[in-house]
Each structure stands twice: as structure tokens, then as C-alpha cells.
Amino acid sequence: MIKDIQQEILRLKKEKGICILAHSYVAHEIIETADFTGDSYALSVKATTAPQKTVIMVGVRFMAETVKILSPEKKVILAQPIAGCPMAEQMDKDLICAVKKEYPDYKVVAYINTTADLKTVCDVCVTSSSAVKIIKNMDAQNILFIPDCNLGHYVSEQIPEKNFKLLHGGCPIHASVNESEAVAAKEKHPNAPLLVHPECVPDVVKHADYVGSTSGIMEYAKNSDKKEFIIGTEISIAEHLQYACPDKNFYYLSKKLICPNMKSSTLMDVYNAVRGVGGEEIVLDEDTITKARVCIDEMIRLGG
Ligand code: 13P
Numbered sequence: 448m449i450k451d452i453q454q455e456i457l458r459l460k461k462e463k464g465i466c467i468l469a470h471s472y473v474a475h476e477i478i479e480t481a482d483f484t485g486d487s488y489a490l491s492v493k494a495t496t497a498p499q500k501t502v503i504m505v506g507v508r509f510m511a512e513t514v515k516i517l518s519p520e521k522k523v524i525l526a527q528p529i530a531g532c533p534m535a536e537q538m539d540k541d542l543i544c545a546v547k548k549e550y551p552d553y554k555v556v557a558y559i560n561t562t563a564d565l566k567t568v569c570d571v572c573v574t575s576s577s578a579v580k581i582i583k584n585m586d587a588q589n590i591l592f593i594p595d596c597n598l599g600h601y602v603s604e605q606i607p608e609k610n611f612k613l614l615h616g617g618c619p620i621h622a623s624v625n626e627s628e629a630v631a632a633k634e635k636h637p638n639a640p641l642l643v644h645p646e647c648v649p650d651v652v653k654h655a656d657y658v659g660s661t662s663g664i665m666e667y668a669k670n671s672d673k674k675e676f677i678i679g680t681e682i683s684i685a686e687h688l689q690y691a692c693p694d695k696n697f698y699y700l701s702k703k704l705i706c707p708n709m710k711s712s713t714l715m716d717v718y719n720a721v722r723g724v725g726g727e728e729i730v731l732d733e734d735t736i737t738k739a740r741v742c743i744d745e746m747i748r749l750g751g
């Protein structure tokens with residue numbers, strides 16, 4: 448049954464000239480139908496070079512908006528309309544404009560997990576895999592990092608020569624894991640390196656053997672000589688790794704690491720989206736696209 452639906456998706460997307468982009472947090476059976484899978488940075492860059500005129504994003508809303516901003520001439524469909532990112536909704540344009548007035552000498556660096564509307568008042572966008580490189584490359588000493596204070600804290604430690612102001616936002620899923628869980632996991636699996644996403648709290652990150660994006664974690668585990676790993680990000684990454692490396696063992700840092708938004712997209716949603724009867728077309732006005740594009744272009748320029 449799953450194989451039949453996958454075959455239909457593959458047939459229809461070829462026939463209709465559709466590109467399917469899937470974030471690494473979505474289910475394995477969806478990833479098998481995608482043209483490209485990766486972390487937020489790779490997905491946004493990939494969207495600019497995809498030859499197809501229609502893109503289906505299987506991920507969360509801010510990712511589909513980013514594709515639309517970079518490729519406004521394309522039809523961009525979010526496969527599951529309810530898939531938002533709670534972190535992206537935490538701060539709005541009014542709040543950030545007010546904070547900017549308090550810190551006029553600071554450049555606003557926005558994690559890509561923000562709305563298109565908020566991006567219109569930010570200077571540079573970053574992703575977890577590109578933040579350190581981009582902020583090092585920025586011609587600015589003072590950085591107002593929004594919205595994730597955990598990623599912001601991690602980045603500020605890598606770049607002690609710059610001044611950081613952090614606001615109190617973040618991912619409720621990653622931030623739910625605490626230090627005692629990290630210590631307990633390491634005690635239970637003493638030979639397994641702990642690989643964590645920088646959205647985790649600093650007390651967890653300090654126990655990590657590797658800190659990186661979803662793609663970074665996967666690459667590290669695939670290329671390592673070690674045979675077992677504790678995965679400190681959404682549980683789907685451990686599952687994908689288990690398919691990719693059947694001779695290795697992957698343990699969840701915590702069973703709380705499940706993103707209900709990423710999990711809300713199903714294979715049937717993708718099937719309906721390629722059939723043209725499901726999903727939501729992303730529509731952004733020209734002014735939003737033009738202004739939000741400035742900080743995404745800066746991300747690609749400084750992170751490339
Ligand atoms: P990545 O950029 O590492 O894919 O992270 C996106 C995300 O939402 C992590 O929770």
C-alpha cells in the first residue's frame with residue numbers, strides 16, 4: 448500500500464513537473480519520495496536551483512515561506528497546512544521593532560525559524576548549520592540574536608569577540624530536555640558520543656561530543672568509526688540514521704524529542720498535494736517578499 452502511494456507520487460510529480468523538498472524531520476516513507484532532503488539551510492538554497500515550477504515543501508510553514516521568498520515565480524505548496532513551528536510564532540515585527548529602538552547599534556540576526564513578516568525587519572538570517580560562519584563574516588560587532596536564546600548562547604560562545612544580546616525564545620521540544628537526562632543517557636551508553644542540536648539548553652549542550660544541525664548530526668554519525676550514538680534532536684533523525692547505517696546503533700536522548708508539527712505531515716498529504724487537492728499554496732505580498740529577501744540573500748552571501 449505504502450509502495451503504491453509512493454509510486455503514484457513519483458509518477459505524478461514527474462508528469463506535472465513538481466519538486467518535493469522534505470526536511471530531515473519528516474517520516475522515512477516521505478523522504479523516499481523527495482527530490483531533496485536536508486536541513487533548513489540546504490533546503491532554502493536548493494529551492495533556488497530546482498528547475499521545476501512547482502515546489503511542495505514537506506516541513507513547516509517558515510520553510511515553505513522561505514522557498515517562496517527566494518523563488519517568487521514558483522508555486523509553493525506546504526503539504527500540511529497545520530504544520531507551523533511554535534518558535535517561529537514567538538516574536539513578531541512590532542516586538543522586534545521596539546527592541547531595535549533600545550539597541551540601535553545592534554544588527555538583528557534572525558534564526559530562519561521566524562515568519563516572513565518578521566524577516567522584513569531583520570538584517571541577516573541564519574540557520575543552525577550556518578550561524579557561526581555567517582556571524583563571524585558579518586561586518587558588525589553587536590548582534591541582537593532572535594528568537595532562540597539556546598542557539599544564540601551556543602553561537603555567542605563560539606564567537607567571544609562579538610557582543611550578543613539574546614531574547615527569551617526557543618524550541619519547546621528541544622528545550623524540554625534537561626541536563627540530568629543527558630548525564631543519564633551518557634551513563635547508560637558510555638561508548639556512544641552524544642550528538643545534539645544547538646536548540647537544546649546550554650546545560651545539555653555542554654555534555655555533547657558534537658553540536659550541529661540535523662544534517663550535521665547525520666553526517667557526523669555516518670562518517671564516524673564509532674558504532675553507537677545518542678541523538679539529541681527530533682527522534683526521526685535516529686530513525687533515518689538506523690536505515691542508513693544498519694550496522695550502528697542509535698539511541699534517543701529523550702523520548703520527548705518529538706515535534707508534533709513535523710510529524711503532522713503524512714504520505715497521504717504529499718499524495719494529495721501532488722494531485723492538486725491538498726496542501727496550501729503559500730501567498731506572500733510583493734512588499735513582504737522584497738523586504739524579507741534582503742536578510743535571506745545576506746544569509747546565502749555570507750554563508751556560501
Ligand atoms: P535544521 O536547520 O538543523 O534543519 O533545524 C531546523 C529545526 O527546526 C530544528 O528544530
Ligand code: SF4
Nearest residue numbers: 532533534618620706
Ligand atoms: Fe520548530 Fe522545534 Fe519543531 Fe524545529 S523541532 S520545527 S524548532 S518546534
